[in-house]
Amino acid sequence: xxxxPYYATVVLNAFVVAWVFASPASAxxxxxxxxxxxxxxxxxxxxxxxxxxxxxxxxxxASSSAPADQPWTYxxxxxxAISDQEAGACGAxxxxxxxxxxxxxxxxxxxxxxxLVLPGDRTVDGFPTGGQPPGTPVGQWDTLLRACIxxxxxxxxxxxxxxxxxxxxxxxxxxxxxxxxPGDGLSGLPVVFHTDGPTTQTFDLDIRGFDVDIVxxxxxxxxxxxxxxxxxxxxxxxxxxxxxxxxxxRSGTYTSSLTTTWTGTYTVDGxxxxxxxxxxxxxxxxVTFDVLEARPVLVxxxx
Numbered sequence: 045x046x047x048x049p050y051y052a053t054v055v056l057n058a059f060v061v062a063w064v065f066a067s068p069a070s071a072x073x074x075x076x077x078x079x080x081x082x083x084x085x086x087x088x089x090x091x092x093x094x095x096x097x098x099x100x101x102x103x104x105x106a107s108s109s110a111p112a113d114q115p116w117t118y119x120x121x122x123x124x125a126i127s128d129q130e131a132g133a134c135g136a137x138x139x140x141x142x143x144x145x146x147x148x149x150x151x152x153x154x155x156x157x158x159x160l161v162l163p164g165d166r167t168v169d170g171f172p173t174g175g176q177p178p179g180t181p182v183g184q185w186d187t188l189l190r191a192c193i194x195x196x197x198x199x200x201x202x203x204x205x206x207x208x209x210x211x212x213x214x215x216x217x218x219x220x221x222x223x224x225x226p227g228d229g230l231s232g233l234p235v236v237f238h239t240d241g242p243t244t245q246t247f248d249l250d251i252r253g254f255d256v257d258i259v260x261x262x263x264x265x266x267x268x269x270x271x272x273x274x275x276x277x278x279x280x281x282x283x284x285x286x287x288x289x290x291x292x293x294r295s296g297t298y299t300s301s302l303t304t305t306w307t308g309t310y311t312v313d314g315x316x317x318x319x320x321x322x323x324x325x326x327x328x329x330x331v332t333f334d335v336l337e338a339r340p341v342l343v344x345x346x347x
Contacts, residue, residue, distance in 0.1 A: 090125065091198055093118040096155055096188075104155075107197040115160055115168035117181055120153040120193060142192035147252065149196045149206060156185040201312050202251045204321045207258070210249055211308050211320045216260055217241050218328045221267070221302045224284050229335040234290035237267050238281030239302055239328070257311045258320065264305035267291075270298030295337035301330040 095110035096118045106120060124134035144150040159167045161180045167173060171183050219241035229235045243262035248255070267275040269291045281289040304327075308320035 090119055090121040091153075091195060091200060093120060093195075093198060096120075096157075096193070103194065104191045105194040105197070109197075113162055115162055116157040117160055118188075119156045119158070119185060120195065121156065123152060123154055123190060126154055140192070144194075144206070144209075146209075147196075148194055149200060149203065149252075150192050150194050151203065152190070153193045153195075154190045155188045155193065157188050158185050159183045196252070199252065202254055202256055204318065206251065207256060207310050208320055208322045210251060210256070211258060211260070211310075211322070212324045214245070214247055214258065214260060214324075216245060216304075216306055216324065216326050218326045219243075219262065219265075219280070219302055219304045220328050221300055221331045222283075223300065223331065223333065224287075228333060229293060231293055231295045231335050231337045234292050235333075235335070236281070236284050236287040237269075237275070237289045237291065237300070237302075238283055238287065239265070239304075241280075241328070243280055255313050257314075258308050259310070260306045260308045262304045263307045263323070265289075266303040266305070268301045268303065269293075270300045271296075293335040295335050297332065297334050299330045299332045302328040304328070 091106070093106035094108050094117060095114060096104060096106045098104050106118065122138075124138040127134040127138050140152045142150040142152050158181045159169065159171050161167060161173045161176045161178050161182060163178045165173050165175070167182065173180075173182055176182060219239040222238050222240055223229075224236040224238075245260045247258045247260070249258065250256070262280065263278070265277045265280055267277070267281075267289055269275060271293060273291065275289055275291060277289050279288060281287060303325055305323050305325050307323050309317045310320055311317050
């Protein structure tokens, strides 16, 4: 996602809108379909909140509880969903990263508000109630602001980015380097590399009360040979003669190691699996070995 400039100050009240929206036509990067904008299709694009409040530090929080006789109800919509509905596409300006502390969900939303009928058959700005009972929404949704909103209190399912934050902290195995011959090698003869560690791991996590199952798979292997060469393989290698990773050395002492790249899929409460939107790596323990130079010597086989 592209990082975009953040607004300086927003005043949250019924009549001030302090965010100027970038139109999809002027957004850099062009449009994208729902397939390329998973924020639209991977989760509901709008949330309903009873109360949206700002802090002195400039942060915003949405909750499902509100003060007595709160005159508004709120709707939080993904910017890309609005652009996709209005212009048929969403652009780079519709995406922004929102830093989130651990165990908090902070996402980029457009906040809209709608009047509620108050006791005494009235609304906050005199809009006609139509005789509706207190607490009934009346009138249109009015755009209020766009901001990074803490929606933890609304308890939405873990987002892909939130799952990825957990994925990066999983205790994934540090796969060891095995080489053949197992001791010293010989110059002119290839050294065969492979690993025999587990390449799939399953984790059952509790994320804010949701049961999240993550399956981590070793998808790429980078063998650091110790002489400045890196060998990248999509498989963990195998011992000779089925080997797929090998390297020729000159004589000397070398230290090799293996960096494993992990990808993952996850499910929330037994739902459909989805890809973890990122990778993580582990580094296995290094192995030091000598490569010797063999010198031919003529001998008399009859001696």
